[in-house]
Amino acid sequence: MGIPSGGSAVLEWSIYPVVGDYWDFVNAVRRNWEVNFTITGPFSFNSWFCAKDLQDAEYIKWAKDRNLKIITDSIPPAFTFLQYMFPTTPVEIYNGLIFAKERIITSKAGLYAFENKARAQIVVINPQGLSAADKNMVVEKAVSGGYNYEVRIPSDHIAVLIRQ
Numbered sequence: 821m822g823i824p825s826g827g828s829a830v831l832e833w834s835i836y837p838v839v840g841d842y843w844d845f846v847n848a849v850r851r852n853w854e855v856n857f858t859i860t861g862p863f864s865f866n867s868w869f870c871a872k873d874l875q876d877a878e879y880i881k882w883a884k885d886r887n888l889k890i891i892t893d894s895i896p897p898a899f900t901f902l903q904y905m906f907p908t909t910p911v912e913i914y915n916g917l918i919f920a921k922e923r924i925i926t927s928k929a930g931l932y933a934f935e936n937k938a939r940a941q942i943v944v945i946n947p948q949g950l951s952a953a954d955k956n957m958v959v960e961k962a963v964s965g966g967y968n969y970e971v972r973i974p975s976d977h978i979a980v981l982i983r984q
Contacts, residue, residue, distance in 0.1 A: 863890045901945040904980045924981040929971050932981060937966020940981035947976045 823829050834852065838845045850856035864886070883891055905925065912919040916927040924932050924940070934940070942960065944952040958979050959970045971979045 860889060862886060862888050864888050864892070901943075901949050901978065901980070904943045904945070904982065922983055924969075925978065926971060926981075927973070927975065927978050929973055931968055931970050933963075933966070933968045934981075934983055937963065937968070939967050939984045940969060941984060942969065943980040943982065944973060945978040945980065952977060 821829065834849075836845055836848045836852070838848050847856060864883075904923075907922055908918065908925070909921040910918055911921060918925040924934070926932065940960075942958045944954070944957045946952045952973075957971070957973045957977065958981070959972070961968045961970060969979075969981055973979050
């Protein structure tokens with residue numbers, strides 16, 4: 821939650837005293853929130869991994885063949901960018917750019933280097949949160965005393981340079 825300087829917010833808390841197990845608690849919350857209802861089917865819990873290679877038309881056909889009304893999907897596996905984002909101790913923060921002690925995170929094309937020109941592990945993340953296949957989006961350049969990194973990413977990608 822972001823509150824502007826000088827602003828305020830009111831938070832409302834609910835307490836659910838429940839005798840019983842986990843599901844007694846879940847059902848008490850559902851009743852209070854008025855979301856305790858039956859989901860009409862057919863219904864499918866899907867795994868992102870199972871459908872990752874399907875084109876949109878194939879996925880639609882798969883769902884129609886099963887007469888599915890509702891499909892839930894998981895988020896992509898945690899290869900994702902989160903394992904490359906932390907720990908992060910910010911030193912400088914700009915729009916689309918974080919210089920941290922451990923890494924540089926950017927959504928901007930440009931030339932980047934750590935203060936001591938340290939070598940970096942290069943990770944480029946696409947809009948789906950996965951590693952981008954094109955290894956030429958960040959080019960490592962040996963310079964006197966270390967390395968610079970020329971980032972050539974599209975505006976919907978993120979480059980993470982992790983200090984080695």
